[in-house]
Amino acid sequence: MPDLIHYAIPGFVLLLLAEVIFSAWDKRGLYETKDAASSIAMGLGNVAIGLVTKGLIYIVYDFIYRFRLFTLDAGVWWVWVACFFADDLTYYWFHRISHNVRHFWASHVVHHSSRKYNLSTALRQTWTGNLSGTFLFWGWMPLLGFHPAMVMSMQAISLIYQFWIHTEAVHKLPRPLEFIFNTPSHHRVHHASDLQYLDRNHAGVLIIWDRMFGTFEPEKERPTYGLTSNIHTYNPLRIATHEWGAIAADLRKSRRWGHMLRYLFGPPGWSHDGSRKTTRELRDAAVTRAEQGML
Numbered sequence: 001m002p003d004l005i006h007y008a009i010p011g012f013v014l015l016l017l018a019e020v021i022f023s024a025w026d027k028r029g030l031y032e033t034k035d036a037a038s039s040i041a042m043g044l045g046n047v048a049i050g051l052v053t054k055g056l057i058y059i060v061y062d063f064i065y066r067f068r069l070f071t072l073d074a075g076v077w078w079v080w081v082a083c084f085f086a087d088d089l090t091y092y093w094f095h096r097i098s099h100n101v102r103h104f105w106a107s108h109v110v111h112h113s114s115r116k117y118n119l120s121t122a123l124r125q126t127w128t129g130n131l132s133g134t135f136l137f138w139g140w141m142p143l144l145g146f147h148p149a150m151v152m153s154m155q156a157i158s159l160i161y162q163f164w165i166h167t168e169a170v171h172k173l174p175r176p177l178e179f180i181f182n183t184p185s186h187h188r189v190h191h192a193s194d195l196q197y198l199d200r201n202h203a204g205v206l207i208i209w210d211r212m213f214g215t216f217e218p219e220k221e222r223p224t225y226g227l228t229s230n231i232h233t234y235n236p237l238r239i240a241t242h243e244w245g246a247i248a249a250d251l252r253k254s255r256r257w258g259h260m261l262r263y264l265f266g267p268p269g270w271s272h273d274g275s276r277k278t279t280r281e282l283r284d285a286a287v288t289r290a291e292q293g294m295l
Contacts, residue, residue: 004156043123053130061148070145087154091204106243115226122166192223
């Protein structure tokens, strides 16, 4: 099955070049050569690995599809509409869980590791995501009756849409669009390391899920991009694997099974001795400091 993302690559390149020219002309400083090169390398690696893994994923989806509850006809327009909403809701929960379960964060952290925010950042994709089982979040769709080709096509369409929102060249769109769709403004918040923005705006195409499930945060101040603890490397292999290495180090020093499980499946930042903090712990600490300051 052809991957729609491959057809979109020329468009990605043209838009990226246009943003580079705009940044230079307007003296915006949106790009850093080594950072952009790392992002592009991560994107190329993701495409290369996908040539193998996506075929295997299709086989898994096709196996699940044999046990489908219904047969949803791809020739009917409303089936595609339903597939879009099903995919977008699934993406939201996959994305949200990837920020709250370290096993999945180890792959997803790659996308947040740049301290720049531009169209090349959209290309900074994981090399280990499919290998870690993230595709299983969508397993319910072929079980319900969506053909595997539909499911994977909609996943690709979602990723293609998300490319253009990785930019600071667009401020805000008209309010109705900002209310419904994921936009550059909403996604800048998602890539921020500022405490008020952490783990917010997990949308794929529609921001309505964040509004519905309490994870929406509007852009108020210009975000600080990157991680709460940046990795300071442009080496693609290190970018792709650094969190897996950190997990392995935590597991080696663990002496309790409970600790090992939490280091692997607990929230990023959890530590048995309190030496690191999760997002919730950081927010709780900020609230405590604020309350003490008011006394």
